[in-house]
Amino acid sequence: MRIILVLSKAPIYSETFLTSKIRGLEKNGHEVVLCVDTKSSEDKAYDRVYALKSTGYFHKLSLLQGLMELFIFRPGRAIRFLQFERKSGMSIGTALKNMTISSHILKRDAEILHFGFSTLAKNRENVAKAMGIPMGVSIRGYDTSIYPLKHKNSHKMIWEQMTRLHYLSDDLLKDAIYHGFNPEIAHQKITPALNPDLFRVRKQLIEKNTLQLITVARLNWKKGIMYAIKAAKMLMDSGIKFHYQIIGSGEDEARLKYITRIWCLHERITFRGKLSHNQTIEEIQKADIFIMPSVQEGFCNAVLEAQASGCLCVVSDAQGLAENVLHERTGWVVPRRNARAIHNKVLEINKMSISDKQVIVNNAKDRIERQYTLDIQDASWLEFFESMLKSTPLKNPDLIKEGF
Known part of the structure; x- marks a missing residue:
């Protein structure tokens, strides 16, 4: 089975949900073709990556070249796409624009087209139909919780054209239904997963003089770091000895550092910036309590890793976090x-x-090993894509070829 996976760019090593999904499919003998919007240094880590545009001064030229190649080498597919766009009510200008941003996908052959984020399917709703193959879509927190707030009915055409929906948590599915998704359309929950080999050691808790707190997150408003810093101020005022590490980077970094300074927390809170995945795991394993104060969160890999590392977790009730951690x-x-x-x-x-804390740590570790392993995730993705082929036979098998 050859699957086209559409992403904004090739995933980096720390985007474990995407990288493990790709490696799992390849391990089971399937080909994964990445069609990305922008070239990046991560492209070389994957066998087949096709970018919509190059970087630098020639990106507009590369878009024009892609469109011309599509008409030259795939004229039938190009015409079908334009016809479907016109039937969907698009003007010729809009249809050509949509074809341009989809040209790197339309030129490829595959049995399934899958959008790693539903917002990437926007203005590409007719691509799979023009290719004669089923269309899968994944939704994340931004896709259904934030993007539709600014773009009303943004998913209407996506829901109409898709074959199967993937979601990370039940709350995200509820959001999708609220924004027009028909629950009678096939859908499947596949959560993030971990490599159990990285978390074999069972942590034994000990008494410490200084409480070690940690958060791993992008520093933006969705992650709610400000609420954790406010809580740290209260802990300091309560006379608790603690040190709080914040690992990650983002647009809110300067603001959060400023608040930390004016609240006299600069000796209690350390901003570590972006660390490697291995370094991050090492720091989590040394901490006592992992705090994830998100305002919006699809599920959160870092919380899974914290539980697997033997770290006690305090999380907000933002969407998938309440499934990730059982209160x-x-x-x-x-x-x-x-x-x-x-x-x-x-x-x-x-x-x-210590004994009561150890019970929580062991419960979390056991649950991770039962429910959130890569083997389980691999099997779920195989079921997801195989079900798409069974439920939606190829409408034009002649389009599927062995070459590119």
Whole structure:
């Protein structure tokens, strides 16, 4: 089976959900062709990567070249795409524009087209139909929780043309339904997963003089880091000895550092910036409590890794986090946008006995090993794509060839 996976750019090593998905399919004998919007240094890590545009001064020329190649080498497919666009109510100008941003996909052959994010399918809804193959779509938090707030009915055509939907958590599916997804369309939940070989050691908790807190996240508003910093201020005012590491980078870094300074937390909070995946895991394993105060969160790989590392987790109730962590069984879930709740929960955990904490750590570790392994994820993706082929036979098998 040959699958075209559409992404904005080739995933970096730390984007484990995407990289493990690609490697898992390839391990099971399937070909994955990456069609990306922009070239990047990560392209060389994958066997087949086709970019829409090059970087630098020649990106417009590369777009024009891609469109010309499509008409020369795939004239039938180009004409079908334009016909479907016109039937969808697009003007000739808009149809040509949509063809241009889809030319690197339309030139390829495959049995399945899959968009790694639903927003990437916007203005490309007719591509799979023109190719005569089924179309899969993955939704993440941004796709259905944020993008539709600015773009009303943005997913209407996507829902109409897709064959099967992938989602990370039940809350994301509810968001999709709210924004017009018909639940009678085939859909399947596939969560992130971990490589169990990286987390074999079972952590034994010990008493410490200084509580070690940690967060791993992009530094933007969605992650709610400000609420964790406010909670840290309350902990300091409560006389708790702690140190809080924040690993990650992003557009809010300067603002968060400024708040940390004016609240006199600069000796209690360290911004580590972006670390390698291995370095990040090492720091998580040394910490006592992992805090994820997100305002919006599809699921969160970092929280899975924290639980697998033996770190006690306090997370907000933002969407998939409440599925990721089972309240009072594998960690604690507190209301989002509530610094006081984070502060109170950390105080409560700090007063718990080592044996009670160890029960939570062991529960979380056991659940990860039962439900969130790469083998389970690989099997789920195989089921996802094989079901697409079974439910939607190719409409034009002559389009599928062995070459490119």
